[in-house]
Amino acid sequence: MWMFSCLLLGPILAQGEDPSVANGELTPPDLPFPPMPSKAVVGPTLADSVNSWPPKRKPLKEDAPNILLIMNDDVGYGAPETFGGPIHTPTLSKVAQHGVSYNRFHTTAICSPTRASLLTGRNSHNVGAGQITEAASGFPGYTGTIPKSAATLAKVLSGYGYDTAAFGKWHNTPVDDLMKSGPFDQYPTGLGFSYFYGFLAGETSQYNPRLYENTNPIEPPRKPEEGYHLTEDMADQAIKLIRANRALTPDRPFFIYFAPGGAHGPHHVHKEWADKYKGKFDMGWEKLRNITFEKQKAMGWIPNSTKLTPIDPTMVKWEEIPEEQRAFQLRLMEVYAGYLEHTDTQDGKVVEELERQGLFNNTLIIYVLGDNGASAEGIHGTIDELLAENALPSTYQQQMEVLNRDFGGLDALGSQHVDKMYHSSWAWALDTPFKSTKLVAAHFGGMRTPMVMSWPKAKKWKKGSTEKVIKHDPTPRSQFHHVCDIAPTIYEAVGVQFPTRVEGAKQMPLDGVSMVYTWNNVSVKERKSAQYFEVMGSRGVYKDGWFASVFGPRIPWAEANETRMREWNPDTDVWELYDLTRDFSQAEDLAKEMPDQVAKMKQIFLMEATANKVLPIGAGLYTIYYHPEEGPHSPLTEWKLYEGLTRIAESNAPGFHSGQNSLATIDVEISANASGVLYCVGGTAGGFSVYMDNGYLYAEYMSTLLYRYIAKSTTPLQPGTRKIQVRLIFETTKGLGPPADLTLFVDGQQVGWVKARRANGIWVRGRKASRVQSDERLRAAGEGDLMLALKRHGVFATWPAIELMPSTSFRWTLCQNPAEP
Numbered sequence: 001m002w003m004f005s006c007l008l009l010g011p012i013l014a015q016g017e018d019p020s021v022a023n024g025e026l027t028p029p030d031l032p033f034p035p036m037p038s039k040a041v042v043g044p045t046l047a048d049s050v051n052s053w054p055p056k057r058k059p060l061k062e063d064a065p066n067i068l069l070i071m072n073d074d075v076g077y078g079a080p081e082t083f084g085g086p087i088h089t090p091t092l093s094k095v096a097q098h099g100v101s102y103n104r105f106h107t108t109a110i111c112s113p114t115r116a117s118l119l120t121g122r123n124s125h126n127v128g129a130g131q132i133t134e135a136a137s138g139f140p141g142y143t144g145t146i147p148k149s150a151a152t153l154a155k156v157l158s159g160y161g162y163d164t165a166a167f168g169k170w171h172n173t174p175v176d177d178l179m180k181s182g183p184f185d186q187y188p189t190g191l192g193f194s195y196f197y198g199f200l201a202g203e204t205s206q207y208n209p210r211l212y213e214n215t216n217p218i219e220p221p222r223k224p225e226e227g228y229h230l231t232e233d234m235a236d237q238a239i240k241l242i243r244a245n246r247a248l249t250p251d252r253p254f255f256i257y258f259a260p261g262g263a264h265g266p267h268h269v270h271k272e273w274a275d276k277y278k279g280k281f282d283m284g285w286e287k288l289r290n291i292t293f294e295k296q297k298a299m300g301w302i303p304n305s306t307k308l309t310p311i312d313p314t315m316v317k318w319e320e321i322p323e324e325q326r327a328f329q330l331r332l333m334e335v336y337a338g339y340l341e342h343t344d345t346q347d348g349k350v351v352e353e354l355e356r357q358g359l360f361n362n363t364l365i366i367y368v369l370g371d372n373g374a375s376a377e378g379i380h381g382t383i384d385e386l387l388a389e390n391a392l393p394s395t396y397q398q399q400m401e402v403l404n405r406d407f408g409g410l411d412a413l414g415s416q417h418v419d420k421m422y423h424s425s426w427a428w429a430l431d432t433p434f435k436s437t438k439l440v441a442a443h444f445g446g447m448r449t450p451m452v453m454s455w456p457k458a459k460k461w462k463k464g465s466t467e468k469v470i471k472h473d474p475t476p477r478s479q480f481h482h483v484c485d486i487a488p489t490i491y492e493a494v495g496v497q498f499p500t501r502v503e504g505a506k507q508m509p510l511d512g513v514s515m516v517y518t519w520n521n522v523s524v525k526e527r528k529s530a531q532y533f534e535v536m537g538s539r540g541v542y543k544d545g546w547f548a549s550v551f552g553p554r555i556p557w558a559e560a561n562e563t564r565m566r567e568w569n570p571d572t573d574v575w576e577l578y579d580l581t582r583d584f585s586q587a588e589d590l591a592k593e594m595p596d597q598v599a600k601m602k603q604i605f606l607m608e609a610t611a612n613k614v615l616p617i618g619a620g621l622y623t624i625y626y627h628p629e630e631g632p633h634s635p636l637t638e639w640k641l642y643e644g645l646t647r648i649a650e651s652n653a654p655g656f657h658s659g660q661n662s663l664a665t666i667d668v669e670i671s672a673n674a675s676g677v678l679y680c681v682g683g684t685a686g687g688f689s690v691y692m693d694n695g696y697l698y699a700e701y702m703s704t705l706l707y708r709y710i711a712k713s714t715t716p717l718q719p720g721t722r723k724i725q726v727r728l729i730f731e732t733t734k735g736l737g738p739p740a741d742l743t744l745f746v747d748g749q750q751v752g753w754v755k756a757r758r759a760n761g762i763w764v765r766g767r768k769a770s771r772v773q774s775d776e777r778l779r780a781a782g783e784g785d786l787m788l789a790l791k792r793h794g795v796f797a798t799w800p801a802i803e804l805m806p807s808t809s810f811r812w813t814l815c816q817n818p819a820e821p
Contacts, residue, residue: 030501031159033057059160060253061495065455066363067255068354070347071118073169073264075370077448078432079340084295085430086280086288088341091348092452095367099454100519103301103476107372107483109446109535110439111202112171114371114483119152121487121510125534126612132202133175135624136632141613142620144174145186148505153487154192157255160496165195165241167234168259173200175632175651184215197237203261206230206268207416217647224416229270231260231342235349242353258350262343263336265377265385266419273338274414281333284318285429286311292432301476302433307587309435314558316425325396327410332381332422335414364455364493366486373446374430376437376557378421384704385421386686390760391560394706402705418705424557433585439556441533442540442549442576443586470519477518479526480542484512492516532608536620537570541605545581548601550574565625570617575602638813653681656688656728657760663813664690666724670717678724686760690726699726701742701756711742711754723747730759
């Protein structure tokens, strides 16, 4: 017999209710449930038979809630106005005003791991998600593949009869699965969601996103010039799904996972949103932090005893920013603030639809403000975030020269033309009152985020009662909780017993602890006794009010330190120790005073790390830093590409970053004064393009907007059948992004050459969006997709679709011998 427990359900079953709906003491079910037996009478003939459809299984309690799970991206603890910050967040405030809030809720401090933990109810390394998918490795905790033994919320809830849909960012599909032929089992639809609309990457452009609908790559419904913005589109699509559910399947509750790309870089928002914040940050980041801290205390969001932690010695102070550079730094922050408000407003459109449909009261809304703390990856503030990711040097003067020359100045920040990120010290200010930022698992600036829940439905068992399932209480819940606790909370709230097996796979135990016990009891003793954290060697562990941690080898707000990384030894790391029962912000390190407690906490971390597949320490750095050649990539050494191929992901296409020596050969028949793109990968913020213009052959290597190198043939190509070859050879120097020689050949003769002195070290585009400027030589495709095109009549291809002429062939080969033409 198939049974599960139902919260708030009495012992008497509703009429027609499945007998599997019962008490939680019985054996958990397997999913999917077996078919209901047929009640048809089968005789020799129709005259002797009676048709009867099997009854529909009803495994959910009557009036089971809808679920809306919202999680934004890269938002600091001190950012939202709701809890004392400078940025208007009306939707977060609305949900908080109907429910309860949590001021000691934690993420993993990095994207993919947080999302895997959120959706499975397990710790991130335990489900192979110890690092972002692009930097996966073969170590068990870092494969980037969620095992079938860790069924997601969507998989379980759909098995119980929920309609399930995901919108926005999905950063949990292995990059080598991003092909039209799949496999698709790690796509959202393979992990339990019936519908998906969003992007399969860490980030994308909000104006030209690389969209997917289910498993199919699609193009945005409108162009940027028509006012398109991805987050607005996502909200519209979610509203359509809610309406379809009400129109066609009103008997089924829904689970919507709404995960915008905002406010992750690139910070893209229309100018009017950024302009709301003009002058609001002129005081600089230290004073902003002080203002936020006082507001947080005044409203009771943090304890009065909390101490404001000082700026790290390696961070830049506002007074150190030259006066002539401040307008640039202020505008970067204004754009971010407008982007976050815009994102929260789109979250609100979905909530407003629940209200219009009369569904708000019976919807459990869980709003996680960010998947980690504010991001310091902009380092000194940048018009192109890949500068830091590829370890490329830049100056304020270089960036302003590009902004003024090509895009009209500061007003271009936030537009489709640049992939800007704010200064890392703004991120620190938005993580008030804590130390550090995203990517640090030692301090709460990286992993603590506001979270709110609401479910204002009246409790059904009390006739005429107005008592809510979650009664609004403005006092924040301070029990220590983690993102892996969300799934168990939902299961208890819905009243389902977690299955023993799902689609034949025996299920791992849940690592999380339900938070339902905190809903209407602010002072109840917390039930989570231990929780580990780890990101690329930065690590920590919580146990019964104590927190011990190690900062790790990377400093997210500073350029990569080769010596620090090369000489790092986890065994000699210095541990910190905090008593969180009286130190909310980790202001007092007690490690030197209490070495025995440090030793005890180190052992607890080792136990947790062993049990959750965190070891070896530093595995998250293995392919992103120490051995990039072993990272996820196509096994091919030669590609033969044909007319009609589109949307080849960067991870599965020919590579153009350091170490990828290559020779591309194009056999093509050209006309006089031919113009058009031969092939291209990336976009205007980084990419590689080979094209013709008025008969001349060009190749451009672009290491972000600041470093562009163009080779051009000395003479126009003669009409007829030609063999064009493009050779890219990197120098064998140490470090990321060594120089490269880019050489053009036609019919075996060298016709052009350029030295690319600054190459992309890791990613060409990182699957971000495309943009093509009419006044630029670079003819870019989209978001790391590969484009091949040749047009006869001087029209450049500007969209990611292959348009090879029938007489054209293309072959790309990794060079074995750098001397070969």
